[in-house]
Amino acid sequence: MLVYIAGAGAMGCRFGYQLSKTENEVILLDNWSAHIEAIRQDGLLITGDVEDRVQLPIMLPTEATRQADLIILLTKADQLPKMLQDIKPIIGKETKVLSLLNGLGHATTMRRFVPEENIMVGVTIWLAGLKGPGHAHLEGTGSISLQDLTGQVAAVAPIVEMFNQAGLKAQYDENVIQAIWQKACVNGTMNPTCTILDCTIGELFGTESGLNLVQGIFKEFIAVAKAEVGNIDEEGIWKYIMDASKKAASHYPSMHQDLVQHGRKTEIDFLNGAVVFKGKRVGIPTPYCQMVTDMIHTKESILGLR
Amino acid sequence: MLVYIAGAGAMGCRFGYQLSKTENEVILLDNWSAHIEAIRQDGLLITGDVEDRVQLPIMLPTEATRQADLIILLTKADQLPKMLQDIKPIIGKETKVLSLLNGLGHATTMRRFVPEENIMVGVTIWLAGLKGPGHAHLEGTGSISLQDLTGQVAAVAPIVEMFNQAGLKAQYDENVIQAIWQKACVNGTMNPTCTILDCTIGELFGTESGLNLVQGIFKEFIAVAKAEVGNIDEEGIWKYIMDASKKAASHYPSMHQDLVQHGRKTEIDFLNGAVVFKGKRVGIPTPYCQMVTDMIHTKESILGLR
Numbered sequence: 001m002l003v004y005i006a007g008a009g010a011m012g013c014r015f016g017y018q019l020s021k022t023e024n025e026v027i028l029l030d031n032w033s034a035h036i037e038a039i040r041q042d043g044l045l046i047t048g049d050v051e052d053r054v055q056l057p058i059m060l061p062t063e064a065t066r067q068a069d070l071i072i073l074l075t076k077a078d079q080l081p082k083m084l085q086d087i088k089p090i091i092g093k094e095t096k097v098l099s100l101l102n103g104l105g106h107a108t109t110m111r112r113f114v115p116e117e118n119i120m121v122g123v124t125i126w127l128a129g130l131k132g133p134g135h136a137h138l139e140g141t142g143s144i145s146l147q148d149l150t151g152q153v154a155a156v157a158p159i160v161e162m163f164n165q166a167g168l169k170a171q172y173d174e175n176v177i178q179a180i181w182q183k184a185c186v187n188g189t190m191n192p193t194c195t196i197l198d199c200t201i202g203e204l205f206g207t208e209s210g211l212n213l214v215q216g217i218f219k220e221f222i223a224v225a226k227a228e229v230g231n232i233d234e235e236g237i238w239k240y241i242m243d244a245s246k247k248a249a250s251h252y253p254s255m256h257q258d259l260v261q262h263g264r265k266t267e268i269d270f271l272n273g274a275v276v277f278k279g280k281r282v283g284i285p286t287p288y289c290q291m292v293t294d295m296i297h298t299k300e301s302i303l304g305l306r
Numbered sequence: 307m308l309v310y311i312a313g314a315g316a317m318g319c320r321f322g323y324q325l326s327k328t329e330n331e332v333i334l335l336d337n338w339s340a341h342i343e344a345i346r347q348d349g350l351l352i353t354g355d356v357e358d359r360v361q362l363p364i365m366l367p368t369e370a371t372r373q374a375d376l377i378i379l380l381t382k383a384d385q386l387p388k389m390l391q392d393i394k395p396i397i398g399k400e401t402k403v404l405s406l407l408n409g410l411g412h413a414t415t416m417r418r419f420v421p422e423e424n425i426m427v428g429v430t431i432w433l434a435g436l437k438g439p440g441h442a443h444l445e446g447t448g449s450i451s452l453q454d455l456t457g458q459v460a461a462v463a464p465i466v467e468m469f470n471q472a473g474l475k476a477q478y479d480e481n482v483i484q485a486i487w488q489k490a491c492v493n494g495t496m497n498p499t500c501t502i503l504d505c506t507i508g509e510l511f512g513t514e515s516g517l518n519l520v521q522g523i524f525k526e527f528i529a530v531a532k533a534e535v536g537n538i539d540e541e542g543i544w545k546y547i548m549d550a551s552k553k554a555a556s557h558y559p560s561m562h563q564d565l566v567q568h569g570r571k572t573e574i575d576f577l578n579g580a581v582v583f584k585g586k587r588v589g590i591p592t593p594y595c596q597m598v599t600d601m602i603h604t605k606e607s608i609l610g611l612r
Binding site for chain 1: 499502503504505509510512513514515516518519522593594596597598599600601603604605607608
């Protein structure tokens with residue numbers, strides 16, 4: 001298969017590296033010129049659990065011309081529409097496109113560029129870091145769950161097989177969309193609140209008023225999720241959130257790291273902002289999600305990020 | 307008249323000082339022992355527009371025994387219930403009780419201790435500062451508007467007259483309750499938002515998302531105010547808020563000073579918290595007010611203030 005990795009950040013490099021060890025042809029697509037230059041000149045340097053250096057083709061998204069068998073989307077959430085626009089020439093009638101992005105609303109974006117029957121969504125718990133241009137640091141283990149939007153299990157089988165050849169531990173899972181909502185629920189309840197209040201996850205969950213905030217946001221996520229995907233394991237997701245909050249009690253969530261610690265734009269539009277958007281479409285009011293989205297947007301505006 | 311000032315902070319000292327220059331008898335009530343001691347020993351020191359030192363009786367609220375003609379409430383909002391409980395012995399059948407506190411919900415508290423026909427509410431734009439125990443600093447000019455809850459204009463006339471003798475520029479105004487709501491609207495829209503987002507009033511009002519937050523809170527205040535007092539000048543209050551935001555653009559509101567700058571408990575329960583409480587009573591949903599109240603409570607809890 002000809003596989004493009006659209007977005008060669010840390011995770012894109014992990015997937016590109018591991019897939020390049022199979023019989024498939026892998027091409028990285030990215031817009032970071034120093035990264036492209038480093039990989040073209042010296043190859044992709046891998047450190048961590050393995051030490052390696054591999055020659056991997058990398059180019060700008062707009063430079064790709066050969067029609068893909070599979071495109072794996074691993075951009076930042078807000079870069080997805082531009083990426084899909086840029087790679088239109090390589091999306092053919094048979095090209096499968098898999099999103100492994102965090103957050104909500106990506107299928108809606110994908111539908112503008114990819115026929116429904118070629119769209120796959122997935123979640124992964126693999127981790128990776130980028131130490132600098134051309135240098136990925138890979139530690140630990142993980143897995144991928146993926147699902148075809150139209151339920152064509154057989155058509156997805158070769159892709160699952162390919163990931164497993166690469167050691168990426170994939171499986172078809174018809175509950176991926178529920179898993180995506182579950183992950184979004186965890187992030188949507190903890191991320192904006194701890195970021196706005198400048199507190200740890202434990203500090204938020206340790207107060208009655210903090211729990212009120214979490215519950216208010218949670219109820220809106222669940223109501224919209226039920227409207228969108230039907231049956232949702234509300235109790236199970238709540239238990240998952242509470243467990244996650246205990247494990248990560250002493251930590252600041254990633255959005256806090258982005259906005260407060262590093263002054264970077266957040267992914268709020270793909271969490272609570274997406275719930276507001278979806279809620280409007282189905283007539284479900286989402287004042288809590290609207291409010292935290294506006295608060296994060298205000299902070300981003302004050303920092304000059306919008 | 308025998309006039310008690312219940313709460314001898316900066317504003318209580320101003321009122322006590324100015325009223326002591328009339329033919330009325332004035333007694334200060336307060337719980338700050340160093341303040342009581344200083345005034346008993348050296349009198350109340352006045353600096354600013356006038357320099358003076360006056361002997362004024364001051365005692366603990368629980369020490370007051372003589373039935374009052376008038377009690378002027380000038381405590382912090384959260385100290386009001388305890389103050390009224392402590393001064394029960396001096397509240398007679400004829401005792402008028404005037405609240406000049408900021409925020410909402412004080413009449414409800416007063417009704418537990420004072421017959422409806424003896425309750426007056428007012429707003430004042432006088433300012434004052436406390437430089438230390440027994441030392442008030444008075445600058446600038448101001449006025450008082452006051453209203454009797456049951457509309458007994460004639461019964462209030464001697465009190466208005468007394469304030470004017472003291473140079474406190476009072477007038478009866480049948481729109482005081484609207485004025486209280488207007489002031490609460492300004493504070494309820496700017497105070498918690500700028501405190502939570504750690505930004506100036508100008509930064510909040512200068513972004514579209516910040517204005518969304520202001521509007522969301524404003525609409526809830528107006529809906530509850532209309533249910534409680536009938537006709538409310540929605541457009542006029544909105545204009546007032548926008549004007550106030552321009553004048554104070556470079557400032558942090560008082561709640562930011564309390565919580566962020568000085569680590570003090572806020573008066574959120576008498577602004578947005580009171581709107582939530584009143585909204586529940588009349589069946590009006592107030593998710594924005596609920597959310598900012600919970601956020602401020604969470605910050606207070608984390609700082610150990612609750």
